[in-house]
Amino acid sequence: MTIKFESSYIKNNYTLLGRNEYDISLKVDKIIRDYYNNKKSIEEGESSYQIETIKGLLRKEKLKETDIDALISGDLQNQLFASTFASRDFEIPTLGIYSACSTFTEGLIIGSLLTDLNNKVVITTSAHNLVSEKQFRFPIEYGSLRKKVNTFTVTGSISALLTSEKTNIKVEYGTIGKMTDIGYSDVNNMGACMAPAAARTIYEHLKDTNRSIDYYDLILTGDLGVYGLEILKDYLKKEYKITNGIFKDASSILYEQNSGKEIAGGSGPICLPLTLFSKILKENYKKILLVGTGSMHSKLSSNINETIPAISHVVSLEVIK
Amino acid sequence: MKLKEYKKIVDKNSPKEDKIKNVLISFVVGGSLGALGELFVKFLEAKFYMPPSECYMYLMILLVVISSILTGLGIFDNIVTFGKCGFIIPTTGFAHSMTSAAMDNNKEGFIKGIGSNIFKLTGSIILFGLVSAFFLALLKGVIM
Numbered sequence: 030m031t032i033k034f035e036s037s038y039i040k041n042n043y044t045l046l047g048r049n050e051y052d053i054s055l056k057v058d059k060i061i062r063d064y065y066n067n068k069k070s071i072e073e074g075e076s077s078y079q080i081e082t083i084k085g086l087l088r089k090e091k092l093k094e095t096d097i098d099a100l101i102s103g104d105l106q107n108q109l110f111a112s113t114f115a116s117r118d119f120e121i122p123t124l125g126i127y128s129a130c131s132t133f134t135e136g137l138i139i140g141s142l143l144t145d146l147n148n149k150v151v152i153t154t155s156a157h158n159l160v161s162e163k164q165f166r167f168p169i170e171y172g173s174l175r176k177k178v179n180t181f182t183v184t185g186s187i188s189a190l191l192t193s194e195k196t197n198i199k200v201e202y203g204t205i206g207k208m209t210d211i212g213y214s215d216v217n218n219m220g221a222c223m224a225p226a227a228a229r230t231i232y233e234h235l236k237d238t239n240r241s242i243d244y245y246d247l248i249l250t251g252d253l254g255v256y257g258l259e260i261l262k263d264y265l266k267k268e269y270k271i272t273n274g275i276f277k278d279a280s281s282i283l284y285e286q287n288s289g290k291e292i293a294g295g296s297g298p299i300c301l302p303l304t305l306f307s308k309i310l311k312e313n314y315k316k317i318l319l320v321g322t323g324s325m326h327s328k329l330s331s332n333i334n335e336t337i338p339a340i341s342h343v344v345s346l347e348v349i350k
Numbered sequence: 351m352k353l354k355e356y357k358k359i360v361d362k363n364s365p366k367e368d369k370i371k372n373v374l375i376s377f378v379v380g381g382s383l384g385a386l387g388e389l390f391v392k393f394l395e396a397k398f399y400m401p402p403s404e405c406y407m408y409l410m411i412l413l414v415v416i417s418s419i420l421t422g423l424g425i426f427d428n429i430v431t432f433g434k435c436g437f438i439i440p441t442t443g444f445a446h447s448m449t450s451a452a453m454d455n456n457k458e459g460f461i462k463g464i465g466s467n468i469f470k471l472t473g474s475i476i477l478f479g480l481v482s483a484f485f486l487a488l489l490k491g492v493i494m
Contacts, residue, residue, distance in 0.1 A: 070457040163454055168471070170421050170450035172430025172437075174372075177365040212353040213360070221360040225351075259363040267359070268351050 031237035037141035047184030075157035078186035079115035098148035103132035129323030138203035155186035156297030180296035206230035220257015223322035226339035254294030279304035379436025
């Protein structure tokens with residue numbers, strides 16, 4: 030399903046990076062080199078990252094909490110711990126969303142629907158490497174053996190402000206993806222799990238908007254990793270006969286030096302917005318297609334030998350210069 | 351697209367793991383660990399005139415304590431990354447997974463956190479170790 034947004038613009042953003050084992054050289058608003066951020070547990074640490082970004086964004090824009098009509102936030106923790114415990118500090122009506130690593134694009138779609146009704150919306154998402162390791166893989170200190178296709182969750186948080194007042198980044202279309210399960214079940218190779226979902230939603234977006242893939246200057250995928258991106262290109266070619274297009278993967282841009290060596294790239298919901306705001310929007314791209322991809326597995330699903338369903342939500346941005 | 355076809359695309363684009371290299375490293379590391387242990391046992395036998403069964407018990411305790419402390423200091427996961435299954439399959443791996451699971455949940459308190467989670471990974475080793483020991487002992491009793 031594709032929705033055309035009439036008046037939805039990204040006004041500002043606040044980016045925060047936590048501690049990351051592999052270097053990230055992108056410029057962000059704030060860096061906190063501490064997994065705990067003076068809190069008792071890592072889970073609360075992630076939550077405090079979100080508080081920092083929301084406060085930072087309000088400070089940047091000189092807005093009060095009561096000026097914001099809605100906060101849409103999501104993260105990877107059970108019961109959205111980070112988001113719920115961050116939002117209790119604010120006087121803002123809140124929606125919590127879970128869509129794994131496509132949280133940001135899902136937030137953009139819901140937020141844009143609200144901005145079309147003349148509201149100001151803040152979209153927040155966060156990820157924490159240790160929390161995800163603990164929740165989806167093994168205990169943190171457990172030296173589980175990594176495969177070359179493993180991705181590495183990026184620690185940090187991002188808030189973006191959506192308004193109906195005109196700025197130079199317009200949110201144009203949003204395509205809500207279908208849950209896609211091709212039957213693949215290797216949790217280590219998340220790029221391969223999510224590529225079919227991404228391809229399907231890209232195809233449906235192009236069909237609904239009557240555009241060819243060449244219309245976009247850049248197709249930015251979220252966290253497929255270096256190998257996942259190649260799989261996506263091959264799959265698009267074989268299944269949907271889409272051969273052109275300029276593709277880049279946000280997570281491999283983040284870990285530029287290490288991608289394809291020790292790790293396949295980054296993962297987590299903040300890869301896509303972080304790369305978008307700190308790098309892509311500063312370059313000369315006019316028409317950008319954001320492809321958020323989420324792998325919806327859990328410990329339970331792999332324990333009962335289920336295959337991995339994946340989802341992808343697509344948003345097209347237009348940069349007006 | 352069928353899963354079979356898709357797997358072909360995935361295999362074409364994913365890097366191959368160096369399985370032989372991993373196996374060799376594990377073999378050498380695990381083997382040396384075993385050799386060192388054997389030396390320690392011989393040392394105990396020669397110096398303290400202990401019976402072999404007691405020597406092996408002390409060796410077990412030593413390995414478990416060392417790997418638990420190293421896990422607590424945050425070093426052992428790097429050692430495992432280097433030595434692979436050479437460190438996971440011996441008792442060191444057992445102690446490592448036990449300690450790391452306990453560390454993960456220590457913020458949730460002694461009873462609900464550490465107590466109920468410490469055997470999260472190693473619980474099955476203990477359970478099925480006991481079950482198989484029981485049946486083997488039974489078998490031994492019947493045969494002999």
